[in-house]
Amino acid sequence: MSSYSPPLEEHNFVLNHVAGLEELSKLNGYQHADPATVSTIVEEAGRFFAEVMEPLNRTGDEQGSTLDNDGQVHTPEGFGEAYQKLVESGWPRAHLSPDWGGGGLPYTVGVVIQEMFKTANMAFSLAGMLTQGAVEAISTHGSDELKKRYLEKLTAGEWTGTMNLTEPEAGSDVGALRTKAVRQDDGTYRIFGTKIFITWGDQDITENIIHLVLARTEDAPPGTRGISMFLVPKYVLDANGEPGERNDYQIVSLEHKLGIHASPTCVVSFGDQGDGAVGYLIGDELEGMRNMFTMMNGARIGVGMEGLALSERAFQHALAYARERVQGRPVGASSKESVAIVAHPDVRRMLLTMKANTEAMRCLLYVTARSGDLMLHAETEEVREAESKRLALLTPIVKAWMTDLGVEMTSLGIQVHGGMGYVEETGAAQYFRDARIAPIYEGTNGIQAMDLVLRKLPLDNGAVVEALITEMTEVLGPMSEHDDLTTFRDQLTTAIQGLADTSSWLGARLAAGEIDHALAGATPYLAQFGTVLGGWLMAVSAVAAKSGPAEFSKGFLDQKVITARFYGEHLLPRANGLIETIEGGNGLLAAADL
Numbered sequence: 001m002s003s004y005s006p007p008l009e010e011h012n013f014v015l016n017h018v019a020g021l022e023e024l025s026k027l028n029g030y031q032h033a034d035p036a037t038v039s040t041i042v043e044e045a046g047r048f049f050a051e052v053m054e055p056l057n058r059t060g061d062e063q064g065s066t067l068d069n070d071g072q073v074h075t076p077e078g079f080g081e082a083y084q085k086l087v088e089s090g091w092p093r094a095h096l097s098p099d100w101g102g103g104g105l106p107y108t109v110g111v112v113i114q115e116m117f118k119t120a121n122m123a124f125s126l127a128g129m130l131t132q133g134a135v136e137a138i139s140t141h142g143s144d145e146l147k148k149r150y151l152e153k154l155t156a157g158e159w160t161g162t163m164n165l166t167e168p169e170a171g172s173d174v175g176a177l178r179t180k181a182v183r184q185d186d187g188t189y190r191i192f193g194t195k196i197f198i199t200w201g202d203q204d205i206t207e208n209i210i211h212l213v214l215a216r217t218e219d220a221p222p223g224t225r226g227i228s229m230f231l232v233p234k235y236v237l238d239a240n241g242e243p244g245e246r247n248d249y250q251i252v253s254l255e256h257k258l259g260i261h262a263s264p265t266c267v268v269s270f271g272d273q274g275d276g277a278v279g280y281l282i283g284d285e286l287e288g289m290r291n292m293f294t295m296m297n298g299a300r301i302g303v304g305m306e307g308l309a310l311s312e313r314a315f316q317h318a319l320a321y322a323r324e325r326v327q328g329r330p331v332g333a334s335s336k337e338s339v340a341i342v343a344h345p346d347v348r349r350m351l352l353t354m355k356a357n358t359e360a361m362r363c364l365l366y367v368t369a370r371s372g373d374l375m376l377h378a379e380t381e382e383v384r385e386a387e388s389k390r391l392a393l394l395t396p397i398v399k400a401w402m403t404d405l406g407v408e409m410t411s412l413g414i415q416v417h418g419g420m421g422y423v424e425e426t427g428a429a430q431y432f433r434d435a436r437i438a439p440i441y442e443g444t445n446g447i448q449a450m451d452l453v454l455r456k457l458p459l460d461n462g463a464v465v466e467a468l469i470t471e472m473t474e475v476l477g478p479m480s481e482h483d484d485l486t487t488f489r490d491q492l493t494t495a496i497q498g499l500a501d502t503s504s505w506l507g508a509r510l511a512a513g514e515i516d517h518a519l520a521g522a523t524p525y526l527a528q529f530g531t532v533l534g535g536w537l538m539a540v541s542a543v544a545a546k547s548g549p550a551e552f553s554k555g556f557l558d559q560k561v562i563t564a565r566f567y568g569e570h571l572l573p574r575a576n577g578l579i580e581t582i583e584g585g586n587g588l589l590a591a592a593d594l
């Protein structure tokens, strides 16, 4: 019973009435992305991912990727053919730079396409996400020679990219990595070392794979300052730029995982068979961490998107089940007829919680992507700089708030199914298993919360957070014109004030050097921040829906307001419930005998 129906009205509503697509499409370079064109693009992309990628989601989970005795990874049945269709469709490159064959669409439209891929088939989508990250890192930091030899194929998706940071002793602490890079006379390097958990580290669907590897040159200082980034192709390119000799690294094993079985997660051993794997320096030596962040920031948003994608998928699945499953009678009903469980208030609560959180996450994702577009294309330097800081602030929240919610919402999806959710036959369990990785990789959610408190909250002495909070209050005026939004408005006013208070409290702890007290509250602060952002953007949605844009059906707009009000009246109040936890400090954590 698994299926995926792209919510096209919803995508278009958020793009146009929350993320301001029309305004974006007036910017230099984006004129071809007017709302009517984008609406057609979204529809076509939705059809492609639902028809080509979704049918492989279940079989991919059941079969998983495998490693043969020759160290070659094999993807599940149908993946190779579907990937060729993906490359031909052009969807992976739709928003990438036209300089290397991309379609040049705004990132805000690119995230809609990526969201659809992830909703249809998260495990498969990771190949594309990491390839895009490689394109970003090479085009920002690589030499002209590297760009010329690699970017066209990567942009088109004809080759895939990977990201190699993690080692057995270097997880969150990337600075502990030991992989070595030895300089050669010809300007290349030889790479030696073992990486673990490398997503799509090998596959059989493209003729080459381009690994971006973090390693340490021989005389490099310890820690993150001593890291450089290298491009290591599976097949070293010949003089014509074609894949030639097999590079010196092996896939030692595949990790056995809770979910995303179709995504091969590899242990890779570089240079254990010979002279070392040939690597090409990206940027300068010792700039590896900075370069990797170019790749990781995009990937963090991509991973945050997984929380949204799987929540959407789990919601659609749970709703379909709840409409069919007949069980029990409404309390107090005169009829003795049993009803579908969707009639029971508690099941409706679960479903509406899933729907409202999903819509809130979508709003946050598109608004964050808009900052990415404005950072590059806004007319004035002042706006570009402000949006760059806004993007930096929102990135850890998108990553962590949305992926934690993804686990919670897919778990609710199982709950709606009762026992049938806990068995594998219905497919609800797969979403939960797949969702569980997202709070872990690309920097655990704990690390994201530390980033929010230690680096993003102090940006411009707190002015970046303050500007966002001030902007949130601007929706309160328009809300007061609608009587049925009064309770939501009151809740939002209180929640925004709560966020301002905890931001000041944390800022004061940092200023006083009480870092442990601030860090003890980091994760609940991030949850509060995400919840309030969701409230703000659902309020923007409600006000926009009430203005009755003609391109949407009345039924859709009425439901938009109901869902937004549910978020504001039932979910948003939880944000202030976190204040005492945030401000509880480190005392008990330090005192506990752990």
Ligand SMILES: Cc1cc2nc3c(=O)[nH]c(=O)nc-3n(C[C@H](O)[C@H](O)[C@H](O)COP(=O)(O)OP(=O)(O)OC[C@H]3O[C@@H](n4cnc5c(N)ncnc54)[C@H](O)[C@@H]3O)c2cc1C
Pocket (backbone or CB within 6 Å): 163, 164, 165, 166, 170, 171, 172, 173, 196, 197, 198, 199, 200, 257, 265, 437, 440, 441, 442, 443, 444, 445, 446, 447
């Ligand atoms: C399926 C999968 C795919 C992956 N794909 C890739 C990939 O493609 N490329 C790649 O390089 N890596 C990849 N990874 C690795 C992933 O990024 C790491 O697992 C992750 O960064 C956490 O590192 P760790 O597993 O070593 O956990 P640890 O760093 O050991 O963390 C364990 C716990 O301690 C906490 N912690 C650690 N340090 C601190 C601290 N200083 N302060 C507070 N809390 C802390 C963490 O938040 C976590 O809860 C993948 C992992 C998995 C499981």
